[in-house]
Amino acid sequence: MHASVYMELDLNLLLSPDRALPVLVGLAASCNVAFFLYRRPRAALTLWLAALALVPFWLAVPAGRLDLTPATVASILVLPAAARPVAGDRMRRGDLVLLAAAVATALAVYVNHSSPYNFTTLVLQGCLSYFIGRRLTLHAGAQWTTRAIARFGVVCAAWSIIEFGLHLHVFEHLAGAPDLSFWNGVQVRGGFDRSEAAWGHAIALGGWLALTMPFVVVAKLKFFAASVIVMLAGVVLTFSRGPIIGCLVALLLAVLFLHDITGRQRATVLFVAMVGGALVLPTALDFIGATSGELDQTANYRSNLLTYVRDDLHLLSRASNASLVNDKLLYRGFGSIDNEFLLRGVEVGALVVAILAVGLIAALLRTLRGRGTPADVALAAQIIVLFTVAMITQYQAAVFFIAGVAVALATAPRAPAPDFRHLSVPGGEAGALPSRPQSS
Amino acid sequence: MAPVSVGGWLFLGVVGAVLIYIASRSPSAEELEREAEVEKFRAEVHRYSSGGRRPFPWEHVIGGALLASFVAAACMPLSIWNWI
Numbered sequence: 001m002h003a004s005v006y007m008e009l010d011l012n013l014l015l016s017p018d019r020a021l022p023v024l025v026g027l028a029a030s031c032n033v034a035f036f037l038y039r040r041p042r043a044a045l046t047l048w049l050a051a052l053a054l055v056p057f058w059l060a061v062p063a064g065r066l067d068l069t070p071a072t073v074a075s076i077l078v079l080p081a082a083a084r085p086v087a088g089d090r091m092r093r094g095d096l097v098l099l100a101a102a103v104a105t106a107l108a109v110y111v112n113h114s115s116p117y118n119f120t121t122l123v124l125q126g127c128l129s130y131f132i133g134r135r136l137t138l139h140a141g142a143q144w145t146t147r148a149i150a151r152f153g154v155v156c157a158a159w160s161i162i163e164f165g166l167h168l169h170v171f172e173h174l175a176g177a178p179d180l181s182f183w184n185g186v187q188v189r190g191g192f193d194r195s196e197a198a199w200g201h202a203i204a205l206g207g208w209l210a211l212t213m214p215f216v217v218v219a220k221l222k223f224f225a226a227s228v229i230v231m232l233a234g235v236v237l238t239f240s241r242g243p244i245i246g247c248l249v250a251l252l253l254a255v256l257f258l259h260d261i262t263g264r265q266r267a268t269v270l271f272v273a274m275v276g277g278a279l280v281l282p283t284a285l286d287f288i289g290a291t292s293g294e295l296d297q298t299a300n301y302r303s304n305l306l307t308y309v310r311d312d313l314h315l316l317s318r319a320s321n322a323s324l325v326n327d328k329l330l331y332r333g334f335g336s337i338d339n340e341f342l343l344r345g346v347e348v349g350a351l352v353v354a355i356l357a358v359g360l361i362a363a364l365l366r367t368l369r370g371r372g373t374p375a376d377v378a379l380a381a382q383i384i385v386l387f388t389v390a391m392i393t394q395y396q397a398a399v400f401f402i403a404g405v406a407v408a409l410a411t412a413p414r415a416p417a418p419d420f421r422h423l424s425v426p427g428g429e430a431g432a433l434p435s436r437p438q439s440s
Numbered sequence: 441m442a443p444v445s446v447g448g449w450l451f452l453g454v455v456g457a458v459l460i461y462i463a464s465r466s467p468s469a470e471e472l473e474r475e476a477e478v479e480k481f482r483a484e485v486h487r488y489s490s491g492g493r494r495p496f497p498w499e500h501v502i503g504g505a506l507l508a509s510f511v512a513a514a515c516m517p518l519s520i521w522n523w524i
Binding site: 036037043046047050143175 | 445447448449450451452455459462463466467468469470472475476479
């Protein structure tokens with residue numbers, strides 16, 4: 001993924017004669033779409049979420065030497081809508097955390113010679129997605145955004161079940177950007193196809209489902225119990241242990257620490273978790289036992305990484321014994337590092353990891369103090385997932401988007417009151433309450 | 441000849457059509473601003489009517505204990521890392 005994203009935008013390549021017409025037509029169409037979405041924040045957010053969750057990562061749009069992922073392209077299209085001013089919105093502490101991480105990454109890249117793609121991906125996938133979540137949530141409304149994210153989670157979970165049941169992988173042979181199309185393969189664990197929907201990898205799909213689980217819990221969807229069951233089944237069928245645990249922890253935290261759910265919903269989730277656990281756990285444990293060979297390899301590899309990285313990490317530069325070979329990071333012979341904290345630490349130094357960890361810990365603390373929103377719960381539960389996976393495909397955009405939503409929801413008004421027309425207040429009539437705007 | 445994913449493009453076509461339908465029914469920013477004003481008004485009323493009282497958060501106490509026991513059970517033998 002990283003290898004294809006460079007800092008240099010080669011305009012000669014972009015505007016070569018054979019490409020000029022499609023580029024101009026594409027730009028004109030994009031301007032029209034951006035103009036249409038400018039005054040329709042909910043449509044903008046729906047488009048962005050669809051590009052994130054329903055379009056394969058490898059259908060990236062080439063722009064010179066850059067490959068713009070679907071979520072990045074959508075971010076550019078909805079950027080004017082997100083940038084519209086919001087009354088009373090100002091810089092928050094969450095914004096400062098991301099700004100500090102971006103500055104530290106830039107220093108690591110341009111002063112200490114870490115690879116430029118670290119900064120490019122942080123800006124194009126991380127910061128853009130954060131900004132979209134941060135601002136479009138305020139424009140579209142907190143409740144509507146919560147429901148929209150929940151619906152996209154349930155859709156992906158249902159898709160995961162259909163993939164597993166029908167062995168139907170619609171994107172399996174779909175060709176896209178030449179250097180990214182290898183993501184169209186389907187992984188197998190223990191003889192079973194792992195569901196991955198449009199995410200290109202089962203772990204990325206599982207991570208997205210874990211991220212959206214708290215939203216499903218509080219979204220007041222029509223079929224609450226069925227939605228939770230579909231979410232759990234969907235994440236189990238990715239056969240990814242980190243996201244499965246992350247999803248369960250997200251569910252537990254949401255049920256225990258969020259205010260916006262009823263006692264009946266808490267009881268429903270408890271019942272679903274108990275019955276589901278009794279039905280699924282024996283089979284799941286049998287399966288994990290049967291595939292222990294594959295899992296031991298993964299676990300040993302992570303243990304080996306941990307023993308080395310303590311001595312090799314630097315504060316603000318690429319780690320010792322790490323190098324780029326054919327644009328691919330190699331660390332002590334390891335071609336991939338399935339731990340986002342370690343990977344980022346190896347690439348740009350421990351300081352960036354520490355800054356981003358502050359944001360995650362803040363979300364965890366807000367959750368445990370009972371002040372959290374679904375987005376805070378999602379981020380808190382992601383800490384476990386991020387220890388077992390790097391931010392592959394569009395999962396990075398998803399995590400930063402939810403971080404933006406978390407900051408926005410923390411500033412948005414909380415859930416509205418019950419029907420205020422029946423309230424008794426001094427003055428007697430509802431007409432004595434603060435003046436109600438006309439909605440017609 | 442490499443296999444071609446017709447189903448993939450069909451699926452994306454359906455997604456595009458649904459998006460166009462949703463966009464055509466999407467409220468404008470002005471309508472949303474009016475809606476936000478109403479929400480703000482409701483929140484004001486809620487705060488006024490509840491008198492600022494909050495029940496004791498017993499679920500956080502139980503939840504914290506459950507979570508702590510979960511984490512402790514997972515981490516004490518230090519086996520969770522290898523299992524993950």
